[in-house]
Amino acid sequence: MEDELINTMDNKKFREHAHQLVDWMADYFEEVENYPVKPDIQPGDILKQLPDEAPAQGESFEDMFDDFKNSIMPGMTHWESPYFMGYFPANKSYPSVLAEMLTATLGAQCMSWLTSPAATELEEQVMEWLRKAIGLPELFTGVIQSTASTSTLCALLMAREQITEFEVNETGFPKDEMFKVYCSSETHSSIEKDVKIAGFGRQHIRKIPVDHEYAMDPKALEEAIREDLKKGFKPAAVVATIGTTGSTAIDPLKEIGQICSKYEIFLHVDAAYAGTALLLPELRWMNEGIEHADSFVFNPHKWMFTNFDCSAFYVQDEALLVRTFEIMPEYLKTPEDERVKNYRDWGIPLGRRFRALKLWFVMRSFGIEGLQEKIRQHLQFAQHLKQKMEQHDHFEVMAPVPLNTICFRFHPGYIDDQKKLNELNEKLLEQIQKSGKLFLTHTKLDGKYTIRIVLGNTNLKKHHVDKAWKLIQKMGHDLIP
Numbered sequence: 001m002e003d004e005l006i007n008t009m010d011n012k013k014f015r016e017h018a019h020q021l022v023d024w025m026a027d028y029f030e031e032v033e034n035y036p037v038k039p040d041i042q043p044g045d046i047l048k049q050l051p052d053e054a055p056a057q058g059e060s061f062e063d064m065f066d067d068f069k070n071s072i073m074p075g076m077t078h079w080e081s082p083y084f085m086g087y088f089p090a091n092k093s094y095p096s097v098l099a100e101m102l103t104a105t106l107g108a109q110c111m112s113w114l115t116s117p118a119a120t121e122l123e124e125q126v127m128e129w130l131r132k133a134i135g136l137p138e139l140f141t142g143v144i145q146s147t148a149s150t151s152t153l154c155a156l157l158m159a160r161e162q163i164t165e166f167e168v169n170e171t172g173f174p175k176d177e178m179f180k181v182y183c184s185s186e187t188h189s190s191i192e193k194d195v196k197i198a199g200f201g202r203q204h205i206r207k208i209p210v211d212h213e214y215a216m217d218p219k220a221l222e223e224a225i226r227e228d229l230k231k232g233f234k235p236a237a238v239v240a241t242i243g244t245t246g247s248t249a250i251d252p253l254k255e256i257g258q259i260c261s262k263y264e265i266f267l268h269v270d271a272a273y274a275g276t277a278l279l280l281p282e283l284r285w286m287n288e289g290i291e292h293a294d295s296f297v298f299n300p301h302k303w304m305f306t307n308f309d310c311s312a313f314y315v316q317d318e319a320l321l322v323r324t325f326e327i328m329p330e331y332l333k334t335p336e337d338e339r340v341k342n343y344r345d346w347g348i349p350l351g352r353r354f355r356a357l358k359l360w361f362v363m364r365s366f367g368i369e370g371l372q373e374k375i376r377q378h379l380q381f382a383q384h385l386k387q388k389m390e391q392h393d394h395f396e397v398m399a400p401v402p403l404n405t406i407c408f409r410f411h412p413g414y415i416d417d418q419k420k421l422n423e424l425n426e427k428l429l430e431q432i433q434k435s436g437k438l439f440l441t442h443t444k445l446d447g448k449y450t451i452r453i454v455l456g457n458t459n460l461k462k463h464h465v466d467k468a469w470k471l472i473q474k475m476g477h478d479l480i481p
């Protein structure tokens, strides 16, 4: 009786609609490369189609799904398209999507062992699988966080509690001490955000200069540390990046690690994107010196075919991590506390999604060799395209290409004015975005406007890369008189 009144979807209807959606999903995956990568719309175009108020009476699934197709889909940017080559990818794959369906269905909260024993133990084991797969030493223990921003915040909070001997947790920052956090001038913006949140104050970030390959200069790091020590500041943490967001530059971890060990400074390694490439033994040199690091983060939700969100956070000192976050109100105590991992104490939120499942499905479905093969293919595509750009009179490669991101600009030989080149490339990117055929993004390297192309989508094939390159050349040449 009540059910009829409130008009909820019943199990029979759910089953029917779910089947319908799966068909839609499979069609989408098949057709997404034919969609405009970025919609041709203006701000507010979607908003004005949406009613001001939520409906008083329940509506049918058919109506909702129609509106999804007609009002929402035309406003989506298609990260799943192989022609999405901007930022870094947010990859997904069939096994990952299927796991997300199960995670949503179970709706479990994975905050403690008791609230979901299998989720806790699966997380423990897949983080071990992943650790071994990327060649991270046994010194490290992993936990899944939502994002690299969150993982790095956890690292900075650990550093803060370590250097103040847990004083900030108890009584707040000491009045007469100032702490410093070091990173390179090419570091991701999340570090600055995390420094603000952790309470160090963004004025206390020291951005260390980079070398001609955009990697941190370790000599300049040591000088900065000595200078700060002399002035009475306390160096609290260094963040090194493996694969910067601008150009995938690789900070020299070994030298940085030795400096951190020498001055006893907490070292966090941000490999948010490039961590996936550590699946390849031939690229493990990037992580040389990792034993000096206190923590390490990489996002399987970027390049490793696992749906957002899934950030793998590894620490050496599990006790420090737990002591930084642990809380034990009466209502959360369980009989097993002494014997199990309660992941609520390994990070910021209490409630946690069952994210280990999709990682488990991805690793089992691809196999380590399957993952390696895909990554190697992406790297080959990038080397191939880089060569073509280098051989082309009107294109210039702007940074080394250690992975699958190429920084380039259009540079017809007769233009040498930097400002003109900046304007030309800004215009070129604008034209590319507008076409809907390809999605790229930009950065600035040494003040030069630089276009980035990232060849890392799950379904990327060589013909997509060839088509993208043709388009870039044509649009470039259309811009010159």
Ligand SMILES: *Cc1c(COP(=O)(O)O)cnc(C)c1O
Pocket (backbone or CB within 6 Å): 088, 146, 147, 148, 149, 150, 188, 190, 241, 243, 244, 245, 270, 271, 272, 273, 299, 311
């Ligand atoms: C993408 C990225 C981040 C931020 O990742 P989120 O998971 O979105 O917070 C941090 N650092 C680097 C190097 C990145 O590429």
